[in-house]
Structures are given as C-alpha cells and as structure tokens.
Amino acid sequence: MTIIVKPLLKWIGNKYRFADEIVAHMDGEIETYFEPFLGSGAVLAKLAASNEKHFKKAIASDILDPLIEIFKYVKSDPKTLIEHYKMNIEGYNVDKKAKYLEIRNRFNETRNPLDFAVLTRTCYSGVVRFRKQDGYMSTPVGPHKPISPEEFQRRVYSWHELVKDVTFLKSDFKEIMSKAKAGDLIYCDPPYTHSQKILYGSQTFRITDLWEQILKCKQRGVKVILSINGKCKSKQKDISVTVPEGLFERGVDVNCGTSMVNRLQRVGEVMENENVHDLLLFTW
Numbered sequence: 001m002t003i004i005v006k007p008l009l010k011w012i013g014n015k016y017r018f019a020d021e022i023v024a025h026m027d028g029e030i031e032t033y034f035e036p037f038l039g040s041g042a043v044l045a046k047l048a049a050s051n052e053k054h055f056k057k058a059i060a061s062d063i064l065d066p067l068i069e070i071f072k073y074v075k076s077d078p079k080t081l082i083e084h085y086k087m088n089i090e091g092y093n094v095d096k097k098a099k100y101l102e103i104r105n106r107f108n109e110t111r112n113p114l115d116f117a118v119l120t121r122t123c124y125s126g127v128v129r130f131r132k133q134d135g136y137m138s139t140p141v142g143p144h145k146p147i148s149p150e151e152f153q154r155r156v157y158s159w160h161e162l163v164k165d166v167t168f169l170k171s172d173f174k175e176i177m178s179k180a181k182a183g184d185l186i187y188c189d190p191p192y193t194h195s196q197k198i199l200y201g202s203q204t205f206r207i208t209d210l211w212e213q214i215l216k217c218k219q220r221g222v223k224v225i226l227s228i229n230g231k232c233k234s235k236q237k238d239i240s241v242t243v244p245e246g247l248f249e250r251g252v253d254v255n256c257g258t259s260m261v262n263r264l265q266r267v268g269e270v271m272e273n274e275n276v277h278d279l280l281l282f283t284w
C-alpha cells in the first residue's frame with residue numbers, strides 16, 4: 001500500500017507510471033537508498049511514501065543544479081517556493097506566452113531554481129531542454145493551464161513530508177555511486193536514448209561510465225537496479241542499449257504505456273502498436 005503522490009514538477013521521461021512496480025522490486029529494509037539520476041523524483045517519492053519499504057537514509061542527486069536546489073527548498077523552505085509560484089502564476093493565463101518568456105529569460109540570466117520550478121510546470125509538456133553550446137533553456141511555452149497556486153502548495157507540502165530524511169546533492173553519478181556501501185541500494189534511471197540527449201543538459205552522459213560504476217558497486221556488495229526504456233512494437237522488443245554480459249543477474253519487464261518523447265517527435269504520424277516499456281535489470 002502506498003500513498004498517492006502527485007508530481008511536483010512536470011518532467012518528460014518521468015517514471016510515475018512505473019514507480020509502484022519499480023518500488024515493489026526493492027528490498028523491504030534499505031540501509032542507504034541512492035538515486036543518482038533524480039529528475040522529478042517519481043521513484044524516490046513512491047519509495048518514501050511506501051508503508052512496506054523503508055530506508056534509513058536516502059541520497060538523491062542529479063547533475064542539474066537548479067533541479068536539486070528546488071528539492072532543497074521543498075525540504076527546508078517550502079514557503080519560499082510556494083510564494084514564488086503563486087506570484088508568477090497569478091495572472092499567468094492572461095498572456096501565457098509573454099509571461100512564460102519573461103520567466104524563461106530571467107532564469108537563463110540568473111539560473112534561479114525558483115523560476116526553474118515555475119518553468120517545469122509551464123513549459124511545453126515538461127520537455128526541459130537546454131541548448132548544447134551555452135546551456136540556454138530553450139523549451140517553448142506549453143499551451144496548458146498550469147496547476148493553481150493552491151494545488152502547487154498542497155503538492156509541495158506533501159513532498160516536504162516525504163523528503164524529510166533525504167539528502168539532496170548536485171553531483172555527477174560517478175562521484176555519488178562511488179560512495180555506496182554493501183547493504184545500500186541504488187536505483188538508476190539514466191538518460192540513454194538519443195531522443196533524451198537534448199533534454200536536461202545530459203549531453204555529456206556516457207553509458208560506458210555507468211557500466212563501470214555499476215560493476216564496481218556490484219563488486220562491493222551494493223545492489224543496483226537499472227531502468228532501461230525500450231519500445232515494444234507489435235510485441236517486438238527494441239532495446240537500444242547493449243548491456244555488458246554478466247553485469248546483471250536478472251531482469252523484469254515493467255508495464256507498457258505510450259512514450260511522450262516519441263509522441264512529440266512524431267506529431268502528425270499515426271502511432272500504432274508502439275509503446276514504451278521499462279525493463280528493470282538487477283545486479284543480484
């Protein structure tokens with residue numbers, strides 16, 4: 001049994017649909033839980049909300065600094081985050097585009113995480129995209145009506161309860177994974193596919209570095225779970241990542257649903273029988 005957790009940030013490629021099932025595969029008692037590719041934190045939140053699974057400590061990290069700073073506000077200063085959202089969303093719908101561009105320009109100048117939180121809620125489908133050459137956030141405005149300040153406040157306070165025992169760090173995955181010890185569990189949801197390369201400033205990610213880190217963790221007795229997104233096209237699997245032999249001991253298929261990245265890239269095309277599923281791989 002888990003409490004329902006509503007997403008705080010809109011984030012493409014999030015794991016909300018799969019989170020219950022992913023958490024179901026985790027140990028009941030975890031020493032330290034690591035989530036080195038945090039994104040919007042769907043899996044962390046589900047785990048923290050679970051009545052059956054527990055961690056003594058959790059370290060949640062991501063390479064994207066303003067993202068981690070949002071979570072720090074959620075944990076230590078929710079009021080400031082709520083106030084900032086309220087101030088920017090009141091009157092937002094009068095001229096969405098102009099207001100959105102004002103916030104986006106300000107964010108691109110100052111990298112203020114409070115603005116970044118508003119942008120994830122208002123940008124086009126949560127496609128948080130940065131220009132490669134200068135890190136400029138380039139996502140256009142979303143056509144939708146953003147959630148109300150009252151709803152945002154409810155979500156912030158429910159997340160505030162969930163993340164009390166979580167430490168948030170801005171870090172590259174290599175550094176953080178090297179700190180895990182025997183008895184700890186790491187859940188990895190990296191940005192592999194070419195379609196995700198433009199997202200979240202992840203251009204520098206190299207899958208071979210991840211294989212190396214996972215192997216080292218496994219050798220130290222750290223348990224690692226890895227999510228792999230694949231397509232299932234008319235039941236044919238197409239996993240675009242080649243996994244090193246012997247690194248994982250087993251795998252399970254998690255659910256199916258329509259991929260948002262695919263949907264965005266194929267506007268106007270008919271999508272038949274094309275779904276994403278998540279493959280979970282385990283080092284034990």
Ligand SMILES: C[S@@+](CC[C@H](N)C(=O)[O-])C[C@H]1O[C@@H](n2cnc3c(N)ncnc32)[C@H](O)[C@@H]1O
Binds near residue numbers: 014037
């Ligand atoms: C697929 S998303 C994770 C989505 C997350 N599971 C959720 O539910 O929202 C991948 C994340 O990895 C982060 N990332 C990319 N390169 C990284 C790196 N070298 N080290 C740590 N995090 C990185 C991105 O900023 C992004 O937030």
